[in-house]
Amino acid sequence: MTLTIINARMVGMSGLQAIGIDDRQVATAPIPMTMLEPRPDALIDVSGDWISPGGLDLQINGALGLAFPDVQVSDLHRLDDICRFLWDAGVDGFAPTIVTTSIENIHRSLAVFAAFQQRQAEASRDTPAAQIVGIHLEGPFLNSVKRGAHPEEFLLPLTLDQLDRVLGDHADLVKIVTLAPELDPTGETIVA
Structure with missing residues (x-):
């Protein structure tokens, strides 16, 4: 119709x-x-009201009481709730943000989001919901002097080896990386 x-x-x-x-x-x-x-x-x-395309949230650290760096497999249903919540708020797509934490936490979070995205791709679209467009990794490649609230003990040097180590098996899932470019003066890692 x-x-x-x-x-x-x-x-x-x-x-x-x-x-x-x-x-x-x-x-x-x-x-x-x-x-x-x-x-x-x-x-x-709509009597003269404005309409627009849905929003795209490129940095969202969590929602509905769930911090994305802490996401567990048991939280998959909560991610469904978050996707519906964001849709209702006018968001079509979003990049869950994983802030500086341990490599183990990053790997676990990436694995959960990979499983969720696979589930989302296979699900029927009967219920409208925001879609994950990729993961935003905020850190751990930050300048220790300008790290803000990021825990210093989890900061890492910006090298290809460290980047590969952090991304693990889910490099294709990460679409945005917030990093300190001054940590890569030759640009070798950033360009890769």
Whole structure:
């Protein structure tokens, strides 16, 4: 069934717009209301309110009482809850952030998120939920002088060997790494 949202304001477009949605996907490009042909579809009149694409949260350390560096296999159902919570807040995709912690904690968290992403990919999309777009690793390759709240005992030198050691079997899952570029003066590790 196609749903048509009418009388919507959209960033970068002048005047009120209409947009068609089919099976939760944009089916028609926004068109000015003056060009809308009446159709028997379901209509939602947003009366001049703004509509926009869903948000993308690239640094979220946890939600609903769960800190992502502490995630366990037993928390998979809580990750489902977080994905629905974020969707309800207007977030389409997010990058769970694992802050500086022990390598063991990083490996465990990455393994849990890998299992969750696999489960998410295989699940039906009957219930809308935000999708994980990759993991954000914040540290442990930070400058000890500028580390903020990151525990100094878990900071590591920025080398290819250390990066491989931290990423372990889940390098493909990590899409963002926050690091101190001054720890890699030649750029060898950053470029890799």
